[in-house]
Amino acid sequence: MLTSHQKKFHDWFLSFKDSNNYDSKQNHSIKDIFNRFNHYIYNDLxxxxxxxxxxxxMMTKHSGGYIDPLDNDGIIFSKSLSKEFNVFGMQAENVNISISVVTFSDPLLIPSNQRERFISGRRMIEHCLKESGAKFKVKNYYCFYPKIWQSQDLYSSIGLDAPMPLFKKYHLLQVASADKLLPNQILFIDDDIRNCKQALQDGFIVLHVEGNAGFSLKSVSVGFYYN
Known part of the structure; x- marks a missing residue:
């Protein structure tokens, strides 16, 4: 069952996307579109x-959880920030909407004998955003791969009384707690439909990124809201 906030966003977004055809090469057009988008979600939602x-x-490629910032694949990934997300992030900041990263890229994924070579989590994110010339700032970083945090020794070390829940549930609850917000005050964006469906059940406003090329106006969807 959708909340009233989710229904309102779903219906508005379908109309908004249909009425905003644009040339992806025209930066001024994209800026205007995301300016209107962010003003609406801030003022009306x-x-x-x-x-x-x-x-x-946020990025247009997949890291596998960690990268070697000096090899070719790592360099390519580091420079793969979505151009449209960069504009979107700038326009969000203009209306005082903060940005946090919620990811499965967890430093504990890196083999213990490779931790000087590879980077993951916040360190990887900061490196990539710098290399990509990001024009927005990230407020907080939540970098956990839930399947790792199932033993009591680990989950208790971060204040949990039970194994970390799957999907992005823990990450999003941390965002809500840190920013002192309700789920309906947070827009969650993810390419994994399973994460999106769980977040929707938990009351968050959600956009699913379809395809395999990262965030863009054309790739984001609310088509799963009633499925």
Whole structure:
């Protein structure tokens, strides 16, 4: 069952997307579109934070959880920030909407004997955004791969009384707690439909990034809201 906030966003977004055809090469057009988008979600929906996935969402490629910043694949990934997300992030900041990253890129994924070579989590994100020339700032970073955090020794070390829930549930609850917000004040963006469906059940406003090329107006969808 959708909340009233989710229904309102769903119906508005379908109309908004249909009425905003644009040439992706025209930056001024994209800026105008995302300016209107962010003004609406701030003023009419009360959104105060965007919680975005990293791989294949904020970025247009997939890291596998960690990268070697000096090899060719790592360099390519580091420069793969979505051009449209860069504009979107700038326009969000203009209306005082903060941005946090919620990702499965977890430093604990890196083999113990490779931790000087590879980077992951916040360190990887900061490196990539710098290399990509990001024009927006990230407020908070939530970098956890839930399947790792199932043993009591690990989950208790971050204040949990039970194994970390799957999907992005823990990440999003941390965003809400840190920013002192309700789920309906947070826009969650992710390319994994399973994460999106769970977040929708938990009351968050959600956009699914379709395809395998990261965030763009054409790739984001609310088609799963009633499925």
């Amino acid at each position: 009360g959104i105060r934070t965007i919680a975005s996935d990293f791989d294949l969402t």
